[in-house]
Amino acid sequence: MFDFSRMTWPEIRDIIPRLDAVLLPLGSIEQHGFHLPVDNDYYTAQELARIIQKKGEEEGLNLAVSFSLPVGCSHHHMAFPGTVSLSEETFSQVLKEVFYSYYQHGVRRILIVNGHGGNAPGIEKAIIKSREDCDWDMLEPFYYWDTLKNRGSEILESGHYFHACEGETSIALALKQRVLMERAVNSLEENSDLKKLNILEMEEISVPPFHHLTNSGVIGNSKVADKEKGDKLLGIITMEAIRTIQKNLTLTGKTAG
Numbered sequence: 001m002f003d004f005s006r007m008t009w010p011e012i013r014d015i016i017p018r019l020d021a022v023l024l025p026l027g028s029i030e031q032h033g034f035h036l037p038v039d040n041d042y043y044t045a046q047e048l049a050r051i052i053q054k055k056g057e058e059e060g061l062n063l064a065v066s067f068s069l070p071v072g073c074s075h076h077h078m079a080f081p082g083t084v085s086l087s088e089e090t091f092s093q094v095l096k097e098v099f100y101s102y103y104q105h106g107v108r109r110i111l112i113v114n115g116h117g118g119n120a121p122g123i124e125k126a127i128i129k130s131r132e133d134c135d136w137d138m139l140e141p142f143y144y145w146d147t148l149k150n151r152g153s154e155i156l157e158s159g160h161y162f163h164a165c166e167g168e169t170s171i172a173l174a175l176k177q178r179v180l181m182e183r184a185v186n187s188l189e190e191n192s193d194l195k196k197l198n199i200l201e202m203e204e205i206s207v208p209p210f211h212h213l214t215n216s217g218v219i220g221n222s223k224v225a226d227k228e229k230g231d232k233l234l235g236i237i238t239m240e241a242i243r244t245i246q247k248n249l250t251l252t253g254k255t256a257g
Helices: 008-020 040-058 088-104 115-133 143-149 164-175 192-196 225-253
Strands: 021-026 063-065 109-114 138-143
Touching: 021 040, 021 088, 021 164, 040 063, 040 109, 040 164, 040 225, 063 138, 088 115, 109 115, 115 138, 138 143, 138 225, 164 225
Parallel strands: 021 063, 021 109, 109 138
Antiparallel strands: none
């Protein structure tokens, strides 16, 4: 497995020309209810990138996992202790400089494996600017929850996905994250209006500060989460990431591997 954070610079130099893409995990440090650690988005993005890399090998792709950016844009969670947030401007600038660093060393394809929805505006700004400055073959964001919109409701008992919910908790269980299921809650019972905040149905995601919505920090029913559901969700997510890379290689006329 090619993992930049565990490799020497000569090893990285030698594999870059052979790579089909670099997977760049982005996360956040923010509250995830009573039952999930504050590193959950960071952990999920990192582990998901490794699963995509492994599946890519099976599909004949040479993929490398980059180091992860653990802190993202989490201002809407700041009322909950342990949350750490960057401004959108700072996050976007850091990300642009990461892109430029890899470009300088010959990387031309990056798939951004994003684990936190609040990062999306900063990611989009960084991509637009970097595409103006550099000739990328692929510089694309991958928002894993978007892949669940068509099939997520078939798997999730609640038919709902938002934050520290059934889906996110099930994925955490499948990824062997620390999960305190005895502390899981169903905030949809506490506040029925939260059902409207459902990624499976929303075109655009916009939320006010979370403490105005929920005392626990959860938006969803985490009580019905389980590993089996998480494994199914990860299967959908992983294959969509692989297809995204394969499609780009086809469009740019490159053969995988």
